[in-house]
Amino acid sequence: MQEVFKDFSTGGLLKIGNEALLENYGKPKQAGLYIFIRTTSNKATIEVDGIPYIISEHSLLALTPIQFIHFVEGKDLIVYQFNREFYCIKDHDQEVSCAGLLFFSNAHFPLIDLGENEQRKFNTLHEVFVDELNTEDTIQAEMLRMLMARFMIMSTRLLKAKEGFGSAANDVKLDLLRSFNLLVEAHFKEQHSVSF
Template identity: 50%
Template sequence: MTKEFNQFTTDAIFKLGDETLLQSFKKSQKLPLFTFIRTKEKQASLYIDDVITTIPPNSILSLTPNHFIKVVDLRNVIIYQFNREFYCIKDHDKEVSCVGVLFYGHHQKPIIELNKTELKKFNVLHDIFLDEMETEDTIQAEMLRMLMTRFIIKTTRLYKQGNQLPETEKIDLLRHFNVLVEDHFRNEHSVKFYADKLFKSPKTLSNSFAKYDRSPLQIIHDRIVLEAKRLLHYTDKSAKQIAFDLGFEDPSHLSRLFKKHTGQSPSTIRGSK
């Protein structure tokens, strides 16, 4: 069961359905849309960027178009998908936008478990979604955006309640840093570049990350290595070409970074695919 809303004047897309929305992901592919997977009575499992992830029963997982996924066991779930044109016109909202807590926070694969009370609330909200998908009129787009805003606000609140998040100023800085890295990691590898973009000194930026499990430089390197893995697995590009694509003038620099993070050389990864 899949229902889809398209607004041709803005290129907005919103999809609501079950596991059939992701049935083509039998091998690892990049998600084209922001995605929420909500499990019911059974757990689900999938590879996210080549790491197996289990979603407990009655839980919600949020994913961005940057993730590569491969379905392992996905049954009896509810899936919501949308593009930036549908929802992310709300980017001015720091907490519930497409650069908000659920998408570019400290953990980029947040899972929110629902208790019985919250489960009932999300079931009611889902029924309203279904009803609105059948109501085609001039305000349908705004109604669906309002419902998705409510869904994201509720999910964000539950995630914040269940996790010890840094104070607002620092988590905002982290989100903006993650977004900048996503936009520039192919060409910019230094902490200074991102610190300048955020109007901070590299030392101030590093100090702000002191309580996290990764430093700014580690986040940059992790993103470069992840992209190198993807290119090695899913393209026929040589290790040398991948190094150039990722902004390295000397391919040996990427090779050393890759081996430091994975314990393997790029050629070993390529040979095992």
């Protein structure tokens, strides 16, 4: 199964499918897209920036366009890929609060374990995604962006809980950490090193 949405007016691209979407990464290469990899009943193995990771069953991994990935193995995966033109995480950061935490974080690797309740929620959301991809009308693009925002909000909440940022008192500290991570990422892109 592979579903593709292209917004010709903006150049936006969204792909939803299984491990076949990762076949292009049989050799290490830059992702070029934002990628979510969700394991179901099987583990997956992937190298990110040269470091091997085993993604346990019922987990979710978030990757950025600038990371180098090498897909080693995995079955029954659910994969989401999208470009900046489809959904810009920096422009929509007020909505989803994921820049510097779920994406572009240097403090942790964004790997999230999904409990039974979370699995059910992500399964339901996936069904809505697939249904919307098969419903072509004038508001399809906006609906898919809203679903992606929901997906990222759910993921960010789980990651915050995992990392101990669940309380409102920690929001100021978390926003500072997110801003720092984004500045380091921007500086590294421009200078190609952490310091110069």
